[in-house]
Amino acid sequence: MNKIYGTASEALDGLLHDGMLIAAGGFGLCGIPELLIDAIVDSGVKDLTVASNNAGVDGFGLGKLLDTRQVRKMMSSYVGENAEFMRQYLSGELELEFNPQGTLAERMRAGGCGIAGFYTKTGYGTQIGEGKEVKVFRGEHYILEEGIFADLSIVKAWKADETGNLVFRKTARNFNPPAAMCGRVCVVEVEEIVPTGSLDPDHIHLPGIYVHRLIQGQHEKRIEQRTVRQKETA
Amino acid sequence: MPWDRNQMAARAAEELEDGWYVNLGIGIPTLVANYVGDKDITLQSENGMLGMGPFPYEGEEDPDLINAGKQTITELPRTAYFDSATSFGMIRGGKIAAAILGAMEVAENGDLANWMIPGKLVKGMGGAMDLVAGVGRVIVVMDHQNKAGESKLLKQCTLPLTGTGVVDRIITNLGVLDVVEGGLKIVETADGVTEDDIRKATEATIVD
Numbered sequence: 001m002n003k004i005y006g007t008a009s010e011a012l013d014g015l016l017h018d019g020m021l022i023a024a025g026g027f028g029l030c031g032i033p034e035l036l037i038d039a040i041v042d043s044g045v046k047d048l049t050v051a052s053n054n055a056g057v058d059g060f061g062l063g064k065l066l067d068t069r070q071v072r073k074m075m076s077s078y079v080g081e082n083a084e085f086m087r088q089y090l091s092g093e094l095e096l097e098f099n100p101q102g103t104l105a106e107r108m109r110a111g112g113c114g115i116a117g118f119y120t121k122t123g124y125g126t127q128i129g130e131g132k133e134v135k136v137f138r139g140e141h142y143i144l145e146e147g148i149f150a151d152l153s154i155v156k157a158w159k160a161d162e163t164g165n166l167v168f169r170k171t172a173r174n175f176n177p178p179a180a181m182c183g184r185v186c187v188v189e190v191e192e193i194v195p196t197g198s199l200d201p202d203h204i205h206l207p208g209i210y211v212h213r214l215i216q217g218q219h220e221k222r223i224e225q226r227t228v229r230q231k232e233t234a
Numbered sequence: 235m236p237w238d239r240n241q242m243a244a245r246a247a248e249e250l251e252d253g254w255y256v257n258l259g260i261g262i263p264t265l266v267a268n269y270v271g272d273k274d275i276t277l278q279s280e281n282g283m284l285g286m287g288p289f290p291y292e293g294e295e296d297p298d299l300i301n302a303g304k305q306t307i308t309e310l311p312r313t314a315y316f317d318s319a320t321s322f323g324m325i326r327g328g329k330i331a332a333a334i335l336g337a338m339e340v341a342e343n344g345d346l347a348n349w350m351i352p353g354k355l356v357k358g359m360g361g362a363m364d365l366v367a368g369v370g371r372v373i374v375v376m377d378h379q380n381k382a383g384e385s386k387l388l389k390q391c392t393l394p395l396t397g398t399g400v401v402d403r404i405i406t407n408l409g410v411l412d413v414v415e416g417g418l419k420i421v422e423t424a425d426g427v428t429e430d431d432i433r434k435a436t437e438a439t440i441v442d
Contacts (some may be wrong), residue, residue: 007271008390015362020405025420026280027282027300027304027318028281028300028304029297029304030281030297030298030300030304031298053318059274063368076358077358077359077360077361078357078358078359078360079356079357079358080355080357081304086355089356094389098358098359100359100361100362100363100364101318101322101323101359101360101361102280102318102321102323102325102326102361102363102364102365102368103363103364104318105317105318105319105321105322106319106322106323108319115304118430120326120367121367121368122326122327122363122364122367123363123367124367124397124398125395125397125398125399126363126394126395126396126397126398127394127395128363157382158298168315168317169298170283170296170299170309170315171279171283171298171299171300171301171315172273172297172298173282173315173317174281174282174314174317174318175317175318176317177317177319178317178318178319205317215294221298222297223295223306224258224300224304225296225300225303225305225306226295226306227289227290227305227306228289228290228294228295228306229289229290229291230290230291230292231291231292232278
């Protein structure tokens with residue numbers, strides 16, 4: 001079965017509909033599926049719910065989907081880098097469901113593993129725990145969190161083989177594997193598609209069973225906070 | 235003299251034991267890395283890395299290599315990378331010995347508030363709620379009082395909580411306090427600061 005498509009728009013053909021739930025990989029602007037986000041902007045699909053740790057920045061990443069008002073609701077842990085996001089949220093145009101970062105990651109992983117819910121200590125006794133079932137295990141309080149079952153996963157990896165086996169690079173892995181797992185369909189963009197057999201099977205980070213469609217493309221890979229140190233001069 | 239930011243960070247570094255895996259928050263906690271000396275400490279970055287190295291030299295920044303504050307960083311010979319679910323698995327699972335975090339308020343029962351001020355800009359909790367729920371020891375580093383001169387060590391937090399009863403030790407510009415039965419206990423004072431100075435600057439109950 002061929003998983004390789006020519007462009008991001010072709011790879012998303014037939015998968016998008018208004019009101020759908022999309023899980024996106026990435027942390028800040030690191031390892032985000034920037035080509036697929038652009039194609040979703042172009043498609044004009046709307047009323048989206050997007051599960052993603054962050055919401056991009058103004059004019060880049062998921063920020064582009066906010067600029068065009070295609071997102072109805074975000075499920076995120078941290079959204080501090082985006083002025084347009086704040087404006088829409090404070091004016092009531094955009095819904096926001098805060099998830100502790102580890103809870104969001106585990107909700108994606110659980111959804112992908114067929115686990116409908118799990119108990120975690122994270123958020124017990126805080127606003128996050130309000131209205132959620134509480135259970136005591138070994139003398140400690142845990143709250144029930146539900147798995148995320150997304151309609152679509154959009155993911156960025158470094159390399160793929162033709163069967164969709166994925167390798168990520170450094171901290172660009174982040175939310176991409178759990179996001180990939182929790183979608184009914186998963187579309188992945190990579191920097192390079194290599195011939196099947198050229199990746200070491202022991203070094204695959206995410207097996208191709210989770211990957212349905214694949215594109216290769218050029219990535220801008222913008223840096224959010226460029227921090228450097230000076231070389232000591234002798 | 236109360237401690238400055240670097241002295242607070244240096245004091246916090248004394249809390250870390252050889253061989254520990256540690257998560258440092260943003261702000262003063264980040265400075266703690268400069269003071270670990272010869273101790274074998276592995277820093278975790280919750281976006282998916284153990285063995286976080288220093289900032290890169292100019293021209294060597296890698297967009298695929300950032301810390302939880304989205305800053306460019308470097309790797310070390312010991313570095314390992316993993317996904318976010320695995321990262322918070324080790325956090326919630328108690329594998330991280332300590333987290334050093336900033337705070338807006340700490341209550342005498344160990345409640346911590348450090349993620350939102352209602353009515354103001356709301357950015358989110360990021361990984362803070364998972365960290366305080368899961369790591370072995372939670373050490374808060376913060377100024378003793380806010381800019382208005384009010385105690386940040388309270389009988390009860392007024393802001394939305396990050397976690398309940400989670401803080402073990404607080405290092406402020408005035409000294410070191412532990413959360414114990416009945417309130418806070420002064421462990422150490424900054425040079426030239428008396429226990430009485432700390433009592434006067436603290437709303438929370440101080441126990442002997």
